[in-house]
Amino acid sequence: MGLVAALVLGKAGVQVTVVEAAAQLSMDLRASTFHPPTLDMLAAYGLTDQLVSQGLVARYTQQRDRQEGVIAEFDMQLLKGDVDHPFRLQCEQWKLTELIRQQLEALPHVTMLFSTKVESVTQTADKVNAVVACQGESRPIQADYMIGADGAWSATRRALDIEFEGITYPERFLVISTDFEYADHLPRLSYVNYCSDPEEWCVLLRVPTLWRVLFPTPAEESDEHVMSDEAVQARLQRLLPQAQPYKTLHRTLYKVHQRVAKEFRQGRVILAGDAAHINNPLGGMGMNGGVHDAMNLSLKLLQVIYQGASTDLLDLYERQRRTIAIEYINASTARNKREIEERDPVRRKQTQDELRTIAADPVQARAYLRKSSMIDALERAESIA
């Protein structure tokens, strides 16, 4: 999310240095869903049309049951009056960062340093001093402000000794991607499908060239076993038996957390994105929440830098975005997980009946979509003074 902040600040003429530990931008398959308000925000920078041309417009999302099929289908067009882009865009996260990199390269006052790792951060009343390591050598970088958007293991957050409060789930999540065309075999499949099951829930997400299937994996299974061909094929065959083995293209196994930093700001250093809060991926709120942080923070920094606004405005960023991370992002994703994995048959039926009722009523369906698309969260943030 550091790149989004760099873009907003850089486009406004601020001198920015992006420090990236890796040799290049990550091409890993991570987030793949852009929610409507995120698309609205990115449109101001000419990014949304480019992303749409490289992604898939998902008009519908589904809640399914692995045995029964579709429980409820939601039509994102119900959000027409709420947003400019009433759909979810299924598009790989790396396409966004690549498009931003191209724009940043054209800005002479923005510098991007790759293979450069932040090692320590200190600050005085009017400057931030970071020490970065590049090719085995340490060197200082000084700035007026620093945005720590260095991910879940944030060196910035650790340098500031900020607690990362929350939990780590005992199970890990496995994402398998395959070129198998599920839509030819599972009736009425949309591009975004949350499939509940008391034994093994899953999420089926389409991106332009493949399907991604997300499964939980029991804590007691070793990484080697979970990632083995035998176990991967068994999972895919349980979901949809096929005579042939599945061709898989990527496998990612990762720990899942619900954590929020105790502070988002200390003086001139401010946390954003995964450095500030992390959550399970059910609902696609990690990357989107990070973009919302970066936009909120950068626009406030511009007011401080150019309009002489008080740095107290940066505390408002913390109040707004930390509240949303706790009350909304973590609460919604935790609830999504509880519902998709529910084992009690009575509660499962109750949830499914509720979903059917909501989806059948356009007023309730719109309210549901406003929440799941993070529109309510952004309006709530704006209401915090």
Ligand SMILES: Cc1cc2nc3c(=O)[nH]c(=O)nc-3n(C[C@H](O)[C@H](O)[C@H](O)COP(=O)(O)OP(=O)(O)OC[C@H]3O[C@@H](n4cnc5c(N)ncnc54)[C@H](O)[C@@H]3O)c2cc1C
């Ligand atoms: C498998 C997977 C699937 C996901 N699916 C979704 C989804 O469907 N929808 C969704 O919204 N979110 C999803 N997410 C979450 C989403 O990818 C993250 O929320 C998002 O990448 C956060 O962006 P960020 O910039 O804050 O952190 P990151 O993307 O982690 O970027 C941090 C950057 O900082 C760099 N860095 C780290 N330490 C240092 C240092 N000391 N010095 C310099 N640079 C450093 C890293 O190299 C990295 O490039 C998923 C995540 C994973 C792992």
